[in-house]
Amino acid sequence: MFEMKRIRLEIRSETDRSYDILVGRGILDSLHSEIHRLGSFSSFGLVTDEVVRPLVAEPLQNQLQSNSIDTTLIALPPGESAKTIGTVLDLCQQLLSQGFDRRSLLLAIGGGVVGDITGFAAAIYMRGIPYIQVPTTLLAQVDSSLGGKTGVDLPSGKNLLGAFHQPRLVLSDLDVLTSLSSDARRDGFAEVIKAALIEDPELFSILENEGADLLDTSNPLLETIIAKACAVKCRVVNRDERESGLRRILNFGHTLGHALEAATNYNITHGHAVAAGMAVAIRFSQRWAGLTKDAADRALALIRNLGLPTELPGDIHSESLLSALEKDKKIQAGICHFVLIANIGQAVIHSLPVEELQRRLEEEVSL
Numbered sequence: 325m326f327e328m329k330r331i332r333l334e335i336r337s338e339t340d341r342s343y344d345i346l347v348g349r350g351i352l353d354s355l356h357s358e359i360h361r362l363g364s365f366s367s368f369g370l371v372t373d374e375v376v377r378p379l380v381a382e383p384l385q386n387q388l389q390s391n392s393i394d395t396t397l398i399a400l401p402p403g404e405s406a407k408t409i410g411t412v413l414d415l416c417q418q419l420l421s422q423g424f425d426r427r428s429l430l431l432a433i434g435g436g437v438v439g440d441i442t443g444f445a446a447a448i449y450m451r452g453i454p455y456i457q458v459p460t461t462l463l464a465q466v467d468s469s470l471g472g473k474t475g476v477d478l479p480s481g482k483n484l485l486g487a488f489h490q491p492r493l494v495l496s497d498l499d500v501l502t503s504l505s506s507d508a509r510r511d512g513f514a515e516v517i518k519a520a521l522i523e524d525p526e527l528f529s530i531l532e533n534e535g536a537d538l539l540d541t542s543n544p545l546l547e548t549i550i551a552k553a554c555a556v557k558c559r560v561v562n563r564d565e566r567e568s569g570l571r572r573i574l575n576f577g578h579t580l581g582h583a584l585e586a587a588t589n590y591n592i593t594h595g596h597a598v599a600a601g602m603a604v605a606i607r608f609s610q611r612w613a614g615l616t617k618d619a620a621d622r623a624l625a626l627i628r629n630l631g632l633p634t635e636l637p638g639d640i641h642s643e644s645l646l647s648a649l650e651k652d653k654k655i656q657a658g659i660c661h662f663v664l665i666a667n668i669g670q671a672v673i674h675s676l677p678v679e680e681l682q683r684r685l686e687e688e689v690s691l
């Protein structure tokens with residue numbers, strides 16, 4: 325028997341779309357039995373990228389094969405540049421030529437890019453087929469694989485095409501994280517810190533106690549930490565699947581983080597940009613949400629201890645940041661719903677005109 329944590333993502337009042345999130349070590353070996361629990365399918369597609377293919381997807385294909393599950397493996401080019409509608413069309417074309425029908429099951433085996441592409445293809449292929457997430461980066465395990473947001477980028481912006489389509493299961497095996505670069509681990513921790521700051525003070529304490537030791541993927545507390553970060557996202561999505569209100573708190577650090585990614589032409593990774601965005605939001609929280617200096621200092625120290633930035637990059641131009649901010653699809657009718665924290669584990673939405681946010685930011689960037 326495998327040791328694992330089973331968390332349930334409940335979609336409010338629609339139990340048939342609720343699903344399990346499994347977190348543990350060595351649990352990929354149980355994937356075949358989890359698939360059988362979900363029902364019977366006509367065919368199986370493993371969608372991965374060229375980096376993850378030899379590391380996880382091929383061994384998994386062999387393992388499924390020895391349990392009488394025959395799969396077709398499709399490997400996409402790695403990285404954000406592959407997250408286009410062209411890749412989705414190619415993928416759908418391949419599914420069609422392999423005879424995939426509405427009873428086929430897709431498995432997304434990779435980071436957030438593979439998960440978003442596969443989920444989107446599953447949402448639109450034959451008006452929707454089931455899929456499973458097997459996230460292989462820390463960021464994907466604690467964030468992108470959960471919640472049913474799928475999609476691809478347009479040349480003018482990230483995630484501008486998409487659909488909500490919940491997976492049938494998320495299976496996160498910590499053993500696959502050992503091959504991740506240390507930068508990629510830090511990126512994932514930015515989202516874990518976010519989860520702690522907006523909703524879970526106990527998770528914050530664990531992170532604070534462990535500090536940089538967490539970057540070692542053999543740390544025994546990692547399983548609890550990933551499960552707790554997943555649970556935060558599940559609780560928020562359960563209350564607001566379509567981001568009409570509460571789900572916005574998941575954007576803590578992201579309004580600025582996304583603007584920073586765009587302003588640097590994506591030369592900064594998502595987690596590093598979010599960390600810098602959270603640091604600014606923490607300083608704003610001290611001024612506008614009553615966050616105490618002690619709590620702000622502890623939050624900033626945690627970001628720093630995990631090797632993430634707490635300042636915007638020195639060479640960033642305020643104009644490019646502000647113009648990227650204006651294009652943010654989350655800004656509605658000139659009002660920005662900026663997420664702050666009133667305390668560790670307690671997010672609050674601070675709605676303000678975008679010009680006001682820009683003015684405050686100009687002070688922060690002090691240009």
Ligand SMILES: NC(=O)c1ccc[n+]([C@@H]2O[C@H](COP(=O)([O-])OP(=O)(O)OC[C@H]3O[C@@H](n4cnc5c(N)ncnc54)[C@H](O)[C@@H]3O)[C@@H](O)[C@H]2O)c1
Pocket residue numbers: 373375376379402403404407434435436437438440460461463464467468469470471472473474482483500501502503504505508511594
């Ligand atoms: N849908 C959502 O709710 C949501 C939420 C957050 C982020 N995202 C999306 O997620 C994407 C970022 O995800 P990511 O950080 O996982 O990036 P990614 O998928 O590009 O993975 C980063 C790199 O790591 C490699 N990799 C993956 N697993 C590995 C492993 N086990 N060992 C070694 N290398 C491995 C990949 O091949 C890739 O080169 C962005 O496109 C972002 O928009 C989506």
Ligand SMILES: [Zn+2]
Pocket residue numbers: 467515578594598
């Ligand atoms: Zn994020």
